Amino acid sequence: MSEENWIEVGSTDSIEEEDLIRFDHQDKTFCVYRLTDGFYATDGICTHEAVHLEDGLVMDDEIECPMHQGIFNIKSGEALSPPACEDLKTYPVKVDNDKIFIKIG
Amino acid sequence: MKNNIIILGGGQAGIYAAREIRQNDSKSNIKILGEENLLPYERPPLSKDYLLDKKNEEDLYFHSSDVLKNENIEFENISINKVDFENKKLSAKNYNVYSYDSLLISTGSENKKLSLDNNLMNDVYYLRNLEEAKKIKEIVSNKNKITIIGGGFIGLEIASSLSQLQKKVIVIEIGNQLMGRIIPKKIADLVQNTHIEHGNEIILNKQIEKITKKNGIYEILLNDNSLIETDFIIAGIGSTPAVKLFENTNLKLDNGIVTNQFCETSIKDVYAAGDISNFYHPLYERSMRLESYQHAQNHGICAGKNIAGIKTEYTSIPWMWSDQFNLNLQLTGICDDYDEIIERGNDINNGVIYFFLKNNKIRGACGVGIVGKIGRDIRITSKLIEKNTIVDKQILSDQNQKLNKLIQR
């Protein structure tokens, strides 16, 4: 694992608990979540249609798409409820000195 | 005990019911009888991404034939034309007879047809199924000026798609606003403006007097004597539950098949779910019939549980969406029984939501906005309705305050 792959997202206090922020890097969009047990990251766009999940609702370990209520598990990316049927990509996250990093690529 | 379970109607409610039954009952025979020669598929894309070529036929199926095979769910392509509830038998035109111990009726809805007094009945197209969507897609590819009769959700979605395909689109609506009176006028107007900005022509308050055809071009005469020339006509003037099959039986009908909160009809061992069912909703303490994706799924699942012997009340909060251009409209709960209306937001970019309250509790809400802008608030609203929460109206009306503050944990 090379160090370069870890991209800094921001400080840990930039996300409220049970919430998320959008993070754009190069031409990709990610969502970074703060759940009760830590930070997680997924692709930022729903797998059903091209909608930003940043406007979705985080409930427990799930993110609900704001467009058609497709639901994904934030930790595994699994598509849990139609019309979403394709899983969401997830990314490793680490916290270092109150800063959040995600590993892309 | 091994039962014969038949699901009449192979649409969304039917497939979800079948799989739910199987999850709880590994022994019974489960057979879906569907008159479309297609495995159950999603209808929402038919008026949107399918017309736009962003989704193709394969993308529409809920499940592959492998899933059905693995779960031992049989699908037979057959149209049932007779039901004998007394002897628990269904029969088809080809004299095939199907006996059941439990029956789920999920025959969905049918499009209302325009009554035209000349022989142009077959010249007007309707959209309910994949076959019709295919035909429309094929024909519009070499037409230019297209008229949609009816400014409801489906008509407007087709209008949006055809406009995106660079067609000149005219929508003729009999009422004084789009999408019917249940939608707040302001929301209807915002949607109308978006259509107009994209070049669609919207004609309200007009009725069709006559349609004639000359040299392959249609002339539509309206009741103010104006004349519209058009290359192709699609009508979306509403739908009715597909109950013809049951009209001369003792199955209780009233705006669909009457069911209780357990998806049970007036006849023992006969259940109904999805568009076809006028069901009792215990939270609203009244009956309602819904035509929506989420309802077809959840109602099918609930029927499946009850058929499998797990007595389950249906309490889902109604929810539906419509996508037109870059707008997403959503409705939750019921919006026709209220003593107060509260508005949140006032421009399409940030989203506009109308909340319908009764005794300080939200009964329903309708919102529209650029894609993504209202979904979270509508979803939270559904939860507030479900929990019967007394809400702080100040927070509801202030878009700068997050609605999840209102959820009591």
Ligand SMILES: Cc1cc2nc3c(=O)[nH]c(=O)nc-3n(C[C@H](O)[C@H](O)[C@H](O)COP(=O)(O)OP(=O)(O)OC[C@H]3O[C@@H](n4cnc5c(N)ncnc54)[C@H](O)[C@@H]3O)c2cc1C
């Ligand atoms: C064009 C279109 C766009 C839509 N867009 C949206 C949307 O954006 N959002 C939303 O929430 N909802 C939308 N809906 C509504 C949603 O798709 C329906 O509510 C849902 O499909 C209903 O499911 P159902 O199982 O009750 O009926 P259906 O899915 O209609 O299935 C019924 C099936 O039963 C079959 N059948 C009927 N009679 C017989 C018989 N005698 N013998 C054998 N088979 C029979 C029919 O052929 C059909 O295949 C849309 C619907 C349409 C048509």
Ligand code: FES
């Ligand atoms: S766009 Fe996310 S569920 Fe449809």
